[in-house]
Amino acid sequence: MMKRKLTVVLAMIPLIAACTNLSDHKHDPQRRFRGMGCVLVIDAMRDVEVQGLKFYDDRGSEIYGSATQSLRNRSIFALGGIYVPVTVRATWREGRGWDDQKKIWNEGVIIGDYTFPVAERIPEEVLNDIREHGGNLRLKFRVQSDGVLFGWDIERAGRNLSIHSNPGGDFKEAHISRGKVVEKGWYIDKQTGQKIETDY
Structure with a gap:
């Protein structure tokens, strides 16, 4: 017995x-990411340009800011402090600029304000792959006119360029080499749930 x-x-x-x-x-939630390097990648959909873009983490800390964000001025940088946000809040504005009459900088009004989960969406398989084989976790954000797409992948050093694997989330950027699309990207249409291919 x-x-x-x-x-x-x-x-x-x-x-x-x-x-x-x-x-x-x-x-x-940070226990899952201990010992990992994180990289932020931020751009926008083609033909989308927003003003006064700011990203805040769940603690209210600003983790990114740009006067103008579009596809052509993509930003890539290491995430300081290696804190993977539980959620991210993204805001952008219109009517920003110098007011000649009042002689003050006008911050304009918020016209985009979106909060979405980040840390919980990243699969354990991706983190296990980094633990076993090394690499950095890339957190990728692509601004749309009506929200923000969030994706991730693993970045490892190649011979001349970084190699990216294990993409997931709402989008994957196209792989472009010497000005030519080698592999198309895609994004998930939020209205229909369909995967739509892109060349950027």
Whole structure:
């Protein structure tokens, strides 16, 4: 009888550990990303240009700001402090600029304001791949006129250029080499749920 109880308890240990691990991630979402380098990539859909773009993390800290954001002025930079946002809030404005009459800078009015989850969307398989084989986690944001697409992949050093793998999320940018599209990108249309191919 004692032997049977001991067997049952031993069998439950992995289950208890898994539940504890899951609970830890809910209380401390950053545990999943410890020891990893993170890179932010921010651009916009073709023919979309927004003014006064700002990104804030769930703590209210500004993690990105740009006077003008479009596809052609894509930004890529390491995420300082390696804090993967639980959520991101993106805002942009219209009517910004210098007011000659009042002699003050006018910040304009917010016309885009979107908050969306980030950390919880990144699959454990992607993080395990980084733990086992190295690389940086890229967090990618593409501004639309009516929101922000969020995606991710793994960045590793190649011979001349970085190699990206394991893409996921709302979009993947096209792979362009020497001015030619080698592999098309795609994005998920939020209205229809369809995957639409792009050449950028």
